[in-house]
Amino acid sequence: MTPHERELTTTDADGHPDADAAIVLGEDPPSARVPLDRRRIVDAALEHIEESGLATLTMRRLGARLDVEAMSLYRYVPGKEDLLDAIVEILIGDMHEDPEVLAAPECGWQDFLQRLAHGVRRVALAHPKSFPLVASRPPEAPWLRPPLRSLDWVETFLSGLCSDGFSDEAAVAGYRAFTSFLLGHLLLEVSSLGADIGPLDVLEDGDDEDPRLRDHPTVRRLRRGLGEDHAAAEFEEALEELLNRIAVIRVEL
Incomplete structure (x- = not known):
C-alpha cells in the first residue's frame, strides 16, 4: 500500500495525534479538542518528570501526554528551556497557596x-x-x-x-x-x-x-x-x- 492509498487516521502507529490528518478528515485538530494553557502544560511536564525522570522529558512526549501534537505546545511555551524555567517558577510560586x-x-x-x-x-x-x-x-x-x-x-x-x-x-x-x-x-x-x-x-x-x-x-x-x-x-x-x-x-x- 502506498502512502496515498493508506487509510487516514488521526493518530500514527505510535498513538501520537496527527492534527493535519484530523483537518483533512474534517475533524477538529487535537489542540482544538483539548483546551491548552501554560499552567496545564507545565503541570503535565511536572507529572512526567516525577513519573519518568527529567532526562525523558521531550516536547513530543509532553504533547502525547496531553493528546496534542508537540507544535501545539509552542504557542504557550516557546521551547524546552522556557518550559523548564516555567517549572521552577511554578514550583516556588505555588508556595503562595500554602x-x-x-x-x-x-x-x-x-x-x-x-x-x-x-x-x-x-x-x-x-x-x-x-x-x-x-x-x-x-x-x-x-x-x-x-x-x-x-x-x-x-x-x-x-x-x-x-x-x-x-x-x-x-x-x-x-x-x-x-x-x-x-x-x-x-x-x-x-x-x-x-x-x-x-x-x-x-x-x-x-x-x-x-x-x-x-x-x-x-x-x-x-x-x-x-x-x-x-x-x-x-x-x-x-x-x-x-x-x-x-x-x-x-x-x-
Missing part, C-alpha cells in the same frame, strides 16, 4: 522563617525529581540564590526581616545563610527519593556487600546507621541552629 507560609512576620522572624523553610521543603517532597531544577536553572539575576529563585520571594524574605528589626546587611547575610542551608539539605533529601542531582552520590542501604568497603572496616561496620533516614529530625535540628546563627547576625550587623 496556608502555613506567611507573607510577612506575624509572630516574630523566627516563626516567619520556620514556616518559609517548611514550605520550601514541602515543595521538594511533593516534586522530588523536579526540585533539582530549582538549583540548576539560570537565575533571573546573578544575585538570586536557590531555592528562593523568584524576585517575589526574595522581596518577601528581605522585607520580612527588615520589618522585624534586621539591618539591611543582616537581612542579606540571613538570606545567604538561609538559602545555603535549604538548598544543601533538600538536594540531599530529594536524592534519596530518586532525584538526579548530578555528582552527588547517595549510599545504598541494600544487603549486598560493596567490594569497596573491604578496605574500610569502620564504614562497613557503621553502614547501617549511615543509611538510616532521619531527614525530618535533622531538618528541624539544623533549622534551629540556623535560626540561632541568624539571631547572632542580627545583633552583630
Whole structure:
C-alpha cells in the first residue's frame, strides 16, 4: 500500500495525534479538542518528570501526554528551556497557596522563617525529581540564590526581616545563610527519593556487600546507621541552629 492509498487516521502507529490528518478528515485538530494553557502544560511536564525522570522529558512526549501534537505546545511555551524555567517558577510560586507560609512576620522572624523553610521543603517532597531544577536553572539575576529563585520571594524574605528589626546587611547575610542551608539539605533529601542531582552520590542501604568497603572496616561496620533516614529530625535540628546563627547576625550587623 502506498502512502496515498493508506487509510487516514488521526493518530500514527505510535498513538501520537496527527492534527493535519484530523483537518483533512474534517475533524477538529487535537489542540482544538483539548483546551491548552501554560499552567496545564507545565503541570503535565511536572507529572512526567516525577513519573519518568527529567532526562525523558521531550516536547513530543509532553504533547502525547496531553493528546496534542508537540507544535501545539509552542504557542504557550516557546521551547524546552522556557518550559523548564516555567517549572521552577511554578514550583516556588505555588508556595503562595500554602496556608502555613506567611507573607510577612506575624509572630516574630523566627516563626516567619520556620514556616518559609517548611514550605520550601514541602515543595521538594511533593516534586522530588523536579526540585533539582530549582538549583540548576539560570537565575533571573546573578544575585538570586536557590531555592528562593523568584524576585517575589526574595522581596518577601528581605522585607520580612527588615520589618522585624534586621539591618539591611543582616537581612542579606540571613538570606545567604538561609538559602545555603535549604538548598544543601533538600538536594540531599530529594536524592534519596530518586532525584538526579548530578555528582552527588547517595549510599545504598541494600544487603549486598560493596567490594569497596573491604578496605574500610569502620564504614562497613557503621553502614547501617549511615543509611538510616532521619531527614525530618535533622531538618528541624539544623533549622534551629540556623535560626540561632541568624539571631547572632542580627545583633552583630
